Amino acid sequence: MSKCITKQQKNAGQATIAVRGGLNTDNQYGSVVPVITPSTCYRYHEFAKPREFDYGRKANPSRRLVEETIAQLEGGADAILTNCGMSAIHLISVALLTPNDLIVAPHDCYGGSYRLFNSLSQRGAFKVKFIDQSDPLALQEALALKPKLVLIETPSNPLLRVVDIQAIAKQAHEVGALVLVDNTFMTPILQQPLALGADIVTHSCTKFLNGHSDLLAGILVFKDQKLADDVLWWANNIGTLTSAFDSYLLLRGLRTLSARVSLQQANAQKVVEFLVNHPKVANVYHPSLSSNVGHDIAQKQQKGFGSLLSFELAGDPAVMPTFLQALNLFTLAQSLGGVESLICHPATMTHSGISAEARKTAGISDQLLRISVGLEDVDDIIGDLDQALAAIA
Ligand code: PLP
Numbered sequence: 001m002s003k004c005i006t007k008q009q010k011n012a013g014q015a016t017i018a019v020r021g022g023l024n025t026d027n028q029y030g031s032v033v034p035v036i037t038p039s040t041c042y043r044y045h046e047f048a049k050p051r052e053f054d055y056g057r058k059a060n061p062s063r064r065l066v067e068e069t070i071a072q073l074e075g076g077a078d079a080i081l082t083n084c085g086m087s088a089i090h091l092i093s094v095a096l097l098t099p100n101d102l103i104v105a106p107h108d109c110y111g112g113s114y115r116l117f118n119s120l121s122q123r124g125a126f127k128v129k130f131i132d133q134s135d136p137l138a139l140q141e142a143l144a145l146k147p148k149l150v151l152i153e154t155p156s157n158p159l160l161r162v163v164d165i166q167a168i169a170k171q172a173h174e175v176g177a178l179v180l181v182d183n184t185f186m187t188p189i190l191q192q193p194l195a196l197g198a199d200i201v202t203h204s205c206t207k208f209l210n211g212h213s214d215l216l217a218g219i220l221v222f223k224d225q226k227l228a229d230d231v232l233w234w235a236n237n238i239g240t241l242t243s244a245f246d247s248y249l250l251l252r253g254l255r256t257l258s259a260r261v262s263l264q265q266a267n268a269q270k271v272v273e274f275l276v277n278h279p280k281v282a283n284v285y286h287p288s289l290s291s292n293v294g295h296d297i298a299q300k301q302q303k304g305f306g307s308l309l310s311f312e313l314a315g316d317p318a319v320m321p322t323f324l325q326a327l328n329l330f331t332l333a334q335s336l337g338g339v340e341s342l343i344c345h346p347a348t349m350t351h352s353g354i355s356a357e358a359r360k361t362a363g364i365s366d367q368l369l370r371i372s373v374g375l376e377d378v379d380d381i382i383g384d385l386d387q388a389l390a391a392i393a
Helices: 014-020 061-074 085-096 111-122 136-143 165-174 225-238 244-254 257-276 295-301 317-326 356-362 378-390
Strands: 078-082 102-106 127-131 149-153 178-182 200-204 218-222 281-285 308-313 342-344 368-372
Touching: 014 061, 014 257, 061 078, 061 218, 061 244, 078 085, 078 225, 085 111, 085 149, 085 178, 085 200, 085 218, 085 225, 102 111, 111 127, 127 136, 136 165, 149 165, 165 178, 218 225, 257 281, 257 308, 257 378, 308 317, 317 378
Parallel strands: 102 127, 102 149, 149 178, 178 200
Antiparallel strands: 078 218, 200 218, 281 308, 308 368, 342 368
């Protein structure tokens, strides 16, 4: 792949890598912030002598800077930036799976991933098995079918269940499977799946990596250069690219990633404490709680518990609209990971694409709400929840 030569100190920390990604790469004017390169094509040196970049579908300098920065953050050999999280997951399934191949995915994975695997498998593109990956027997049975790919999503969406990446990767490798981890909820600041044995990491960069809810992008980060090159061939073949401008914005968002993740996580911890003690709240789901599935794994696997949490309202299910209507600060919206606090009702929003039965199996009740805690003053965040809870019977 082409290189943009982002200069980084050797062994730089995560915050340093994120802040300095792509800085000082402009040789023409010496601008500190990298230039945006929208050109779709690049002048050949001469006949049969292309430059580093030749055509924008395959690679683009602005995109490359983001790919190099996120690859470095995840400790990978290389990365491919795509136009959204789903196109990254689609790309890897097209590149790796043929009709007889099996993918094993969590039964409580992101609803869009569930829908994609389900619908493609129904058309015969590959086979899929959704399992509860925290159940050792279910995992053992699925791996006995010799899958080609195992998707891990931890903490899961929306119930924040945590599974052991290292243990699952080890077992998956024993049967010859590749391991893909969706690290969207944690970011490389809090969890580094490649170091735990995964082969590929994916993100919806639409979320924390950008952090400002103003662009869509996805990424695949590879441990192995050869696999990255093979998948890049497919990326160019299909055309899964991100624009130069969105790449620039994403790189700008990354500069504050470490600070945002720490502050949002600190706010979330206080929100968890508030909700756990509230009489109108039935259950709270957050990896910091000892009641959470995989809390002990989270303590060793993650560098923090993150800023996403979910909870169920106690009592009559009919109070849901009243509660949501009463919120003033929180915005009812599908996404997560931005600087603003969002709330979502998975059954009718993020997970509406999967059947009611599959939602029930995954434990996603109609009473469940997911919160992405933002960077507002924490007293305002908690105050908003408090007054909305007071508004329901
Ligand atoms: N993976 C996870 C965990 C997600 O939450 C999402 C979106 O919400 C995606 C993947 C898909 O990302 P995008 O919306 O950027 O296509």
